[in-house]
Amino acid sequence: MNEDVDDDETVYFYTKEYSGDVSKRPYLNITYTSISTGGWVNDSFVPMKGTLNWSNVTKRVSSIAGANVSWKVYVNDSSNQWNESETFYYTLSAEDTTAPSITLNEPANGASFTEAQNYTMNITVTDATGIANCTIWHNASGTFQANQTNTTRMTDGVQYNFTAGYNFSVGEYVWNAYCYDTAIPSNAGFAVSNNTLSITAIAGDSCTCPASGIWEIINGDQCTLSDTCETIDNLRIKDGGLIITSTGKLWADSGCYVNDDERLYVEDGGSIYCKP
Numbered sequence: 001m002n003e004d005v006d007d008d009e010t011v012y013f014y015t016k017e018y019s020g021d022v023s024k025r026p027y028l029n030i031t032y033t034s035i036s037t038g039g040w041v042n043d044s045f046v047p048m049k050g051t052l053n054w055s056n057v058t059k060r061v062s063s064i065a066g067a068n069v070s071w072k073v074y075v076n077d078s079s080n081q082w083n084e085s086e087t088f089y090y091t092l093s094a095e096d097t098t099a100p101s102i103t104l105n106e107p108a109n110g111a112s113f114t115e116a117q118n119y120t121m122n123i124t125v126t127d128a129t130g131i132a133n134c135t136i137w138h139n140a141s142g143t144f145q146a147n148q149t150n151t152t153r154m155t156d157g158v159q160y161n162f163t164a165g166y167n168f169s170v171g172e173y174v175w176n177a178y179c180y181d182t183a184i185p186s187n188a189g190f191a192v193s194n195n196t197l198s199i200t201a202i203a204g205d206s207c208t209c210p211a212s213g214i215w216e217i218i219n220g221d222q223c224t225l226s227d228t229c230e231t232i233d234n235l236r237i238k239d240g241g242l243i244i245t246s247t248g249k250l251w252a253d254s255g256c257y258v259n260d261d262e263r264l265y266v267e268d269g270g271s272i273y274c275k276p
Contacts, residue, residue, distance in 0.1 A: 100187070106120065127181040136175065140168045172254075200214045225250060236256075241262055
């Protein structure tokens with residue numbers, strides 16, 4: 001065992017099987033270097049039975065980062081025949097108490113798709129210790145909850161796709177990722193903020209008022225509303241325009257948004273209500 005271990009962390013010593021005369025009982029002693037004195041300290045005495053035997057010894061190590069600790073195993077049998085292992089060592093590193101840092105790459109915050117499109121969630125995670133696993137969360141069901149987890153260890157700083165075919169119904173959603181690191185004890189958390197995602201209805205062109213969700217006018221379409229459109233969440237004029245005639249009526253439950261240089265015009269007798 002030659003590795004880094006966090007300071008103030010439990011260390012498990014695993015000894016190999018004893019193989020020898022069944023009539024002679026072996027005894028196990030774990031010996032380690034004292035952090036305070038630098039000398040060898042006899043730490044543990046464990047009786048063992050039979051010709052094959054495992055024994056685990058747990059040692060709680062409390063010290064500063066950078067301390068070096070050595071250990072080895074002495075074994076003797078009932079005939080007082082001794083043997084010892086080679087010397088192993090580990091280095092105490094600073095304890096990781098920070099949750100992974102998560103970047104939500106795709107879909108980007110505010111991204112919009114039609115209800116027929118499939119897409120993937122893409123994230124990048126960094127952590128001083130390593131990334132154990134991550135779970136995508138979203139509120140497509142109406143409740144913000146876990147959706148899909150990768151079960152293999154992820155590489156620090158590398159983009160990772162969650163490739164399940166996401167295909168939400170028309171509406172607006174939020175999504176995030178919750179990740180665990182490999183520290184002991186582990187640290188976990190979400191990205192700093194959720195990304196928003198909107199799904200719009202399929203239409204022959206963007207001038208058709210959808211049955212629900214978002215009415216998004218795009219592609220330079222110049223639209224006219226002469227009847228009633230009152231089932232949408234919100235109106236978004238991104239690239240184009242809308243004229244509401246004297247017989248037209250628009251009701252948007254979550255607001256109306258018009259990009260700079262685009263046009264929304266209401267003729268006399270027409271009406272529009274954009275709930276803030």
